[in-house]
Amino acid sequence: MARSGGGMEGSGGLKKGPWTQAEDKLLRDHVRRHGEGNWNAVRRETRLQRCGKSCRLRWANHLRPNLRKCPFSPEEERQILLLHGLIGNKWARISKHLSGRTDNEIKNYWNTRFKRRQRAGLPPYPPDVERQIKLLRAQNVNPFADADADAAHANASAGLPAPPLLYDVGNPFALLSSIPSLSQTASHSHSPLINQNYPLLNQMQVFHHLGGSQQPSFHQDGSAAAFGDIVSSRLPPLPTARTQAELHSNQFDTSISGGLVDQSMLIGDEHLLRPNPSMVKVSSMPALSYREPDGSRMLPAHGAGSDGDVSSLGQCPPGQDLHRGATWDFTFAAVKPAKRRTASEVGFSDMFAVAPPGDWFGGGSTAPSPGPSSAVTDEEFNLEMQQFMSMLPLSDEHGWNA
DNA sequence: AAATGATTCAACCGCCATGTT
C-alpha cells in the first residue's frame, strides 16, 4: 500500500512506497539467480532503487514461493492464539510455526482482531484457547524460552514476579480443572513438555475436582504459600487484580465488565466454566456473530494492487480459503461486525465467557513477557501443539459464534 | 451521491543482534 504516494524517493535516491510489477520482476529475477540474502547487492546488481531492507521485506512478505495469501484457517488462528499466549508478540517466531505465513501477516491479523475484541471489551483469547494457554504455561511449555529463560531467571532473582498465568480472578481453578482430558494429560502424560517443576497447577485441578473452593494465596517473594496441604514454592505468583493503568497496551481493560461476564454467556460452555456469583451483566456489547460476505476477503481489500501488487492469490487449495462462517471464525471474527451496528442492535449473548486476563504479561513491562521456560525443542513443541490441537474441536461446539 | 468514519494491510522506521573486516 502506498504510504508515500508511490514513486517517492527517499534519502539517497531510494524509492519508497508500493512496489511495481517491474520492480517485483527485477527482485524476483535477482533472487532466482543469486538466492536470498545479500539484499544490499540487489540494488547494486539491478536497477532497483530500493534499499536492501525493503527488498528483503518485499521478498519475504510477497514474492517468495509458498506464501499463502488466503485467510487464516481455524487451525492457524488457533495456533496464532496459542503461540501468542505463550510467547507474546514474537511474530517471527510464531510465523515459523505457520507454513507460508509471514510475521507481518500474523502481526496484522493479531492487531486487527485484538483491537476489535478490545473494543468489544473481550479478552484476547476464547475460553478454550485460554485454557490451553494456561495449561501449556502451567506445564512450563515454552519452546522459545532459551533466551527468555535468562530474563525470567533474572526477574526471579530480582524479586520481580514471574510472568503470570492467565486465570480467573474469581475462580482461578474453574477453567483449569474443567478439562479432564487435559488434567489427565498434565498428570499422566509422559510428554517431554510436562514439566514437573510445576506440579501445583496439576494438583489444583485435582483439588478442584474434589470440590475444593478455597483459593490459594501466592506470595510475590516466592515463599511457600499454603494451599490446603499443597505448598507452592516454585510456582510463579499468580497476579492480583491490577489497575487499568498497569495494564499492558495489549491488554484488555476488563473493568468494563468487572472482568467478568454474564453467567448466561456460559451457555454452551457450562461444563467447562463454572458459574461465578461475582459475574456482572454487561448492558451493552456488540453482537459477535459474523459471517463474511461471500468470500469477499478472497481478494485483498485493496492491493491486488493498483500499483502492480503481485500478491499471490489462490495459492491455497480450494476450500481452504473460503472459510468464513460460524465454524470457521471461531476466534476473532466473532467480534467482527457483520455490518456496523447501531447500539440497539448490539447484544451480548455471544460474548465469550472467559476469565479476565488480569495481569496479562507481567506488570510494568511494555513488552509481553514469555511464560515459564523450559528446554523444550521446537520439534517437541510442534508435536505437543498438534496433540493439543487435535484435542480441540474446530466446530463451534461451544456456540461462540451463535 | 456525497461525506464521514472505520478497517485493512503493505511498507517504513528504529533498534538490536550478528557477522565481517
Add this chain to the structure above:
DNA sequence: CAACATGGCGGTTGAATCATT
C-alpha cells in the same frame, strides 16, 4: 576490540477501501 555492514524483528503509519449515515 572497535567499527562497520547486514539482516531480522517488532512497532507504527497512512493510503486505499469499505460501511454507514
